[in-house]
Amino acid sequence: MSTLFSPLQLRGLKLSNRIMVAPMCQYSAQNGEANDWHFTHINSLALSGAAMFCIEATAVEATGRITPGCLGLWNDATEAALKPIIASARKRSKAAIAMQLAHAGRKASSHTPWDGGQLIPLSEGGWRPEGPSDLPHKESETPPLALDAAGLARIRDAFADSAKRAERLGLDALEVHCAHGYLLHQFLSPISNRRADQYGGSLQNRMRFPLEVFDAVRAAFPASKPVGLRVSSTDWVEGGWDIAQTIELAKELKKRGVDWIDASSGGVSPQQKIPLGPGYQVPFAQAVKEATGLTTIAVGLITEAKQAEEIVSSGKADMVALARGMLYDPRWGWHAAADLGGHVDAPPQYWRSQPSTQKALFGATTFGTR
Numbered sequence: 001m002s003t004l005f006s007p008l009q010l011r012g013l014k015l016s017n018r019i020m021v022a023p024m025c026q027y028s029a030q031n032g033e034a035n036d037w038h039f040t041h042i043n044s045l046a047l048s049g050a051a052m053f054c055i056e057a058t059a060v061e062a063t064g065r066i067t068p069g070c071l072g073l074w075n076d077a078t079e080a081a082l083k084p085i086i087a088s089a090r091k092r093s094k095a096a097i098a099m100q101l102a103h104a105g106r107k108a109s110s111h112t113p114w115d116g117g118q119l120i121p122l123s124e125g126g127w128r129p130e131g132p133s134d135l136p137h138k139e140s141e142t143p144p145l146a147l148d149a150a151g152l153a154r155i156r157d158a159f160a161d162s163a164k165r166a167e168r169l170g171l172d173a174l175e176v177h178c179a180h181g182y183l184l185h186q187f188l189s190p191i192s193n194r195r196a197d198q199y200g201g202s203l204q205n206r207m208r209f210p211l212e213v214f215d216a217v218r219a220a221f222p223a224s225k226p227v228g229l230r231v232s233s234t235d236w237v238e239g240g241w242d243i244a245q246t247i248e249l250a251k252e253l254k255k256r257g258v259d260w261i262d263a264s265s266g267g268v269s270p271q272q273k274i275p276l277g278p279g280y281q282v283p284f285a286q287a288v289k290e291a292t293g294l295t296t297i298a299v300g301l302i303t304e305a306k307q308a309e310e311i312v313s314s315g316k317a318d319m320v321a322l323a324r325g326m327l328y329d330p331r332w333g334w335h336a337a338a339d340l341g342g343h344v345d346a347p348p349q350y351w352r353s354q355p356s357t358q359k360a361l362f363g364a365t366t367f368g369t370r
C-alpha cells in the first residue's frame with residue numbers, strides 16, 4: 001500500500017494523493033493576463049497525476065510582478081483571462097487547482113530568466129521596486145523604495161482582493177508566497193529588513209507583515225478551503241533567516257489556521273551557499289512537522305517515485321511538490337503510481353495508454369470498439 005497514493009484531507013478539500021505540481025513562473029503573460037501558453041501548460045500539468053496543481057506565483061498588483069511577463073490576478077482583465085483556462089482544466093482533470101499569491105518586493109522589475117534575469121532599469125521600461133527597506137538585492141542595483149504604512153496597507157489589501165478573485169475563479173486552495181527572497185520573505189530576513197518600526201528588528205516584528213498578509217488572505221477565502229504558505233526555511237547565509245525562526249513562524253501560522261507549510265529555501269541574498277542534492281530541503285519540512293505537527297510539503301530535487309514514497313511514508317512530510325521533474329515528465333504522477341502500485345485519474349481519451357502489466361492504473365476503466 002503506497003502512502004504517496006493515499007488521500008489527504010485539507011479542510012473541505014480531499015486530495016487523492018500526496019503529490020503537488022509546485023508553482024512555476026512561466027514569464028509568459030501580457031499585462032499579467034494568462035494566454036494560450038498558460039492554457040497549454042495548466043491543462044497539460046493538470047493531467048500529471050498529481051492530486052494538486054499549483055498555479056505559478058501570481059502577482060497581487062502589477063508592481064509586484066517579478067518580470068513584465070509574470071501572471072497576475074489584480075483586476076477584471078487578469079481574472080477573465082484565467083477563467084476559460086480553469087474551466088477547461090476542470091472539464092478534463094480531477095486535480096485540485098491551487099494558486100500561489102505573490103509579491104516580488106525588491107526583486108520586481110526583473111528581466112525574464114532567459115533574458116538574464118537582472119533588474120530592468122527605469123530607462124529600459126522597468127519600474128521602481130518596493131521593499132521593507134531601501135536595500136537592493138545586489139549592491140550595485142538602484143535601491144527599492146522602503147514601504148510606508150500606506151504601502152503596506154495597499155499590498156495587504158491587494159493580497160485579500162486577489163484571494164477573493166481566486167475564489168470567484170473557483171480555485172480550491174491558495175499558497176501565500178513567503179519564500180525565495182520575494183516581498184514577504186524580505187520582511188522575515190534580517191538581511192533585507194532593516195526597518196526601525198514595528199515591522200523590523202525583533203523576530204516578532206519581522207514576522208508581523210507576513211502574518212498580517214496571511215490573516216488577510218485567510219479571511220478573504222472561504223473557511224472550507226485551505227490556505228498554505230511557502231517559506232524559505234533558511235537564507236543559507238550566516239546571520240540570516242534560519243530554520244529555528246521558521247519554526248517560530250510556523251507556530252504563529254498554526255494559531256492562525258495555516259493548512260500547510262511548503263518548506264523551500266534561499267533567494268534573499270546573492271551570498272547564499274546552497275548544498276544542493278537529492279531531497280536537500282526535506283529536513284526542513286521534517287523539522288517544521290516535528291516541532292508543530294503542521295501538514296508539511298517537501299520540495300526540491302525530489303525526482304524518483306521511491307524517494308517521494310520514502311519521504312511521506314517515513315513521516316518526514318505529508319506531501320511532496322515537484323517542479324522541474326514535472327516539466328521533464330508531465331505524466332510523472334502516472335509513472336510513480338505504476339511504480340508504487342497506486343492509481344491515478346486519467347481522461348478516457350488516454351485510457352488506452354495503460355501498460356498491459358498495470359490493468360488498474362487508471363482504476364476500473366473499461367472500453368471497447370467494434
Ligand SMILES: Cc1cc2nc3c(=O)[nH]c(=O)nc-3n(C[C@H](O)[C@H](O)[C@H](O)COP(=O)(O)O)c2cc1C
Binds near residue numbers: 022264299321
Ligand atoms: C520554471 C520554474 C519556475 C518556478 N517558479 C516558482 C514560483 O512561481 N513560485 C515558487 O515558489 N517557486 C518557483 N520555482 C521553484 C519550484 O517551485 C521548486 O521549489 C524548485 O524548482 C525545486 O523543486 P524541483 O527540484 O522539483 O524543481 C520555480 C522553479 C522552476 C523550475
